[in-house]
Amino acid sequence: MLAYLKQVAASWIDFPLRPGLIVRKKYRIEHFLGIGSYGLTYVGKELATGKEFVLKQAKPSKGSKARLLLAREADILQMLDLAQIPKLTEVFEWRKKPFLVMDYIRGQTVEDLIFLEGRTFSETDCLKLMLELTRLVEMIHNQGIVHLDLRIPNVLMKEGKLHVIDFGLARKIGEEPEPEPKGLDAAAAAEHRLRRTPQPASDLYALGHFLLFLLYSAYETPQEEEEADWQTELQLAPDLKGALRRLLQIDQPYSGATEFRSELIELLRVRSAL
Numbered sequence: 001m002l003a004y005l006k007q008v009a010a011s012w013i014d015f016p017l018r019p020g021l022i023v024r025k026k027y028r029i030e031h032f033l034g035i036g037s038y039g040l041t042y043v044g045k046e047l048a049t050g051k052e053f054v055l056k057q058a059k060p061s062k063g064s065k066a067r068l069l070l071a072r073e074a075d076i077l078q079m080l081d082l083a084q085i086p087k088l089t090e091v092f093e094w095r096k097k098p099f100l101v102m103d104y105i106r107g108q109t110v111e112d113l114i115f116l117e118g119r120t121f122s123e124t125d126c127l128k129l130m131l132e133l134t135r136l137v138e139m140i141h142n143q144g145i146v147h148l149d150l151r152i153p154n155v156l157m158k159e160g161k162l163h164v165i166d167f168g169l170a171r172k173i174g175e176e177p178e179p180e181p182k183g184l185d186a187a188a189a190a191e192h193r194l195r196r197t198p199q200p201a202s203d204l205y206a207l208g209h210f211l212l213f214l215l216y217s218a219y220e221t222p223q224e225e226e227e228a229d230w231q232t233e234l235q236l237a238p239d240l241k242g243a244l245r246r247l248l249q250i251d252q253p254y255s256g257a258t259e260f261r262s263e264l265i266e267l268l269r270v271r272s273a274l
């Protein structure tokens with residue numbers, strides 16, 4: 001009962017700002033983009049210029065943790081200066097609520113391309129997209145940051161170019177990892193460490209799963225067969241399978257994004273796709 005009451009209270013205090021509301025005499029809320037674990041996200045139009053931005057607000061029900069994560073995200077975005085990543089415009093407090101403002105990337109997520117539009121990617125398409133994404137990830141790492149949440153909903157395609165968003169879990173390379181959430185079994189705890197340790201290897205592990213989503217987009221699920229693991233189902237050429245096994249840390253992991261990018265170039269070259 002207590003849990004239920006807490007949930008009802010949270011949904012009241014986390015109620016999104018309504019469209020049309022003017023924030024800080026500067027932005028008009030255009031529409032609500034979504035609610036994440038620690039934030040509420042909107043598209044807002046700057047009144048003076050008519051330019052659209054993304055406004056992210058710390059989720060009130062998550063208190064100081066949400067404020068801390070929003071401040072950390074702003075700090076990380078400020079450190080990054082890359083064309084395919086939203087730039088931080090400002091941070092402010094309005095009606096005791098902290099906000100950050102960043103570029104609005106008006107595109108489609110890779111998740112929507114696959115699951116809503118039914119887009120399929122050939123092996124060469126997958127490798128080319130991975131090359132573009134890995135180049136971007138390499139530049140992020142070179143600026144001392146790891147994203148730690150490189151998933152298909154956090155990669156957008158805009159005018160044929162990939163963009164990475166949602167730096168809510170990003171950290172500086174080498175920082176102390178977040179404490180593991182309580183109650184994870186051994187397998188979930190191991191997975192958590194693979195994804196969330198502030199080291200480039202965590203982003204490469206996530207790139208392995210990202211590549212699997214791309215490859216599966218063109219996979220026809222057989223009607224009768226039992227679900228098998230990707231190594232059986234996808235029937236990949238040995239070189240591509242080997243690369244995936246290294247990304248997923250089944251075999252010797254790559255030393256970093258630079259080494260994996262060289263491998264991608266080689267995979268494309270032997271397929272005469274470069």
Ligand SMILES: Nc1ncnc2c1ncn2[C@@H]1O[C@H](COP(=O)(O)OP(=O)(O)OP(=O)(O)O)[C@@H](O)[C@H]1O
Binds near residue numbers: 038086107168
């Ligand atoms: N800079 C941006 N440009 C365009 N869309 C964005 C941008 N930032 C976030 N979004 C979109 O806003 C929505 C909410 O994003 P947000 O990162 O706040 O939470 P989430 O990804 O839904 O949740 P969580 O981070 O907890 O997994 C998502 O649909 C995301 O695609």
